[in-house]
Amino acid sequence: MIIGIVGLGTVGFGTLDILTKEKERLEKEIGEEVVVKYGCALENPGLPEGVIYTTDFHDVLDDESVDVVVELIGGLTFAKTIIMGAIEKGKHVVTANKALLAHDGQEIFTAAKEKGVNVFYEASVGGGIPVVVPAKESLIANNIKKIEGILNGTTNFILTLMETDNLDFKEALAIAQDLGFVEADASLDLDGFDAAHKIAILAMNAFHIFFDFDKIHTTGIRQVTKQDMDYAKKLGYRIKLIAQAEKLDNSIGIDVSPTLVPMSDIVGNVMQAYNVVEITSDYVENVLFYGKGAGRYVTASAVVSDIMKTHNKELWTHDYTYTDAITPIEDSRFYVRSSQPLDIDYEESYSMDDQYIYITTKQNLNALKLQLSGVKYTLLKVRDEK
Numbered sequence: 001m002i003i004g005i006v007g008l009g010t011v012g013f014g015t016l017d018i019l020t021k022e023k024e025r026l027e028k029e030i031g032e033e034v035v036v037k038y039g040c041a042l043e044n045p046g047l048p049e050g051v052i053y054t055t056d057f058h059d060v061l062d063d064e065s066v067d068v069v070v071e072l073i074g075g076l077t078f079a080k081t082i083i084m085g086a087i088e089k090g091k092h093v094v095t096a097n098k099a100l101l102a103h104d105g106q107e108i109f110t111a112a113k114e115k116g117v118n119v120f121y122e123a124s125v126g127g128g129i130p131v132v133v134p135a136k137e138s139l140i141a142n143n144i145k146k147i148e149g150i151l152n153g154t155t156n157f158i159l160t161l162m163e164t165d166n167l168d169f170k171e172a173l174a175i176a177q178d179l180g181f182v183e184a185d186a187s188l189d190l191d192g193f194d195a196a197h198k199i200a201i202l203a204m205n206a207f208h209i210f211f212d213f214d215k216i217h218t219t220g221i222r223q224v225t226k227q228d229m230d231y232a233k234k235l236g237y238r239i240k241l242i243a244q245a246e247k248l249d250n251s252i253g254i255d256v257s258p259t260l261v262p263m264s265d266i267v268g269n270v271m272q273a274y275n276v277v278e279i280t281s282d283y284v285e286n287v288l289f290y291g292k293g294a295g296r297y298v299t300a301s302a303v304v305s306d307i308m309k310t311h312n313k314e315l316w317t318h319d320y321t322y323t324d325a326i327t328p329i330e331d332s333r334f335y336v337r338s339s340q341p342l343d344i345d346y347e348e349s350y351s352m353d354d355q356y357i358y359i360t361t362k363q364n365l366n367a368l369k370l371q372l373s374g375v376k377y378t379l380l381k382v383r384d385e386k
């Protein structure tokens, strides 16, 4: 197996390092030589002997001996050119690029099918947690009804540090950046788009659909305050950025929003840069996937696993149907805080610091907003008790 890695940053360099250190064992596992022929990046990070350094990804694409192109530069432009170019040349592709797959997955998978090659992307969701392959292969017997979880390491890390270390948002973000968790464009993490990319990929495979990514209703963590975290805690909840995808009556509901999660729930105890994905289906019922969702070696572990998977000649199919029926998930319980008492249906309520705090009964978001028109309030979703 001859490999070209394009992108030698956090994940790319980690991938190269694992492939170098574990070469002998990996070769034994698959019964084939594993050779990294190219490392491509704008600056040379220092490559092991025998790996050709280039700044031009065409060197990798144009070399007929390369079987697998590993795209780890991120973004929607060059990354797409590299992936489409590799497919065109009949090479397998491994990528961690959730943004690109969420936007252009249909085009990429269609091209891969035509050329008879695989595009593998385990690292695109949940960092090192095996979830894409298990959901697509191990759960094949099941009709998936719902996927829910914490899919962004950066925001979970920030929320954790705000709670446990009393850090402010900016301080916590700077630490996450040092640790290599944060996207080149941090707003992808902070505004919920990275989690939306990941839930889009999971929903695509779970419900066999392609759809316009921009239809996903996405809210990030910028408006989450320490004050609301403390109020939520008094009621036994933590605020987490939750991504959800669910089969509704006439649509697939998908959204990403800061949500109060009961501390009695496993999901409410997922801290730091850990991720969790809960899949609900008919036969196996509930399964949870938990582990580190970001970081160099964590993510490289999933990339290496995908590279090894290209050794099997079996092709993955993505014969999915395009749908416009993507809607927000509007029926939920809600946390509502206001400086005035409210006349709404609620399960729990208390007041302190001149604030009135409610956990509502399950109801429709738009109906609740209508009821609250003219009132100043903060509103967050509340996850059901398990």
Ligand SMILES: NC(=O)C1=CN([C@@H]2O[C@H](COP(=O)(O)OP(=O)(O)OC[C@H]3O[C@@H](n4cnc5c(N)ncnc54)[C@H](OP(=O)(O)O)[C@@H]3O)[C@@H](O)[C@H]2O)C=CC1
Residues within 6 Å of the ligand: 006, 007, 008, 009, 010, 011, 012, 040, 041, 042, 043, 044, 055, 057, 072, 073, 074, 075, 078, 096, 097, 098, 099, 123, 124, 127, 180, 181, 182, 183, 184, 293, 294, 295, 296, 299
């Ligand atoms: N970091 C993480 O924890 C995770 C990241 N991912 C995904 O993995 C991918 C890579 O992320 P990450 O490693 O963090 O990103 P980095 O920014 O650390 O690395 C990007 C690499 O791409 C190189 N590069 C950029 N443009 C080009 C180009 N035109 N030609 C050649 N090389 C180029 C950069 O080179 P140079 O440094 O020389 O400029 C750098 O080596 C992204 O899609 C990201 O979303 C997925 C899961 C977790």
Ligand SMILES: N[C@@H](CC=O)C(=O)O
Residues within 6 Å of the ligand: 124, 126, 127, 151, 152, 153, 154, 155, 181, 182, 183, 189, 194, 293, 294, 295
């Ligand atoms: N920025 C992402 C990296 C992994 O996908 C995150 O924080 O989860």
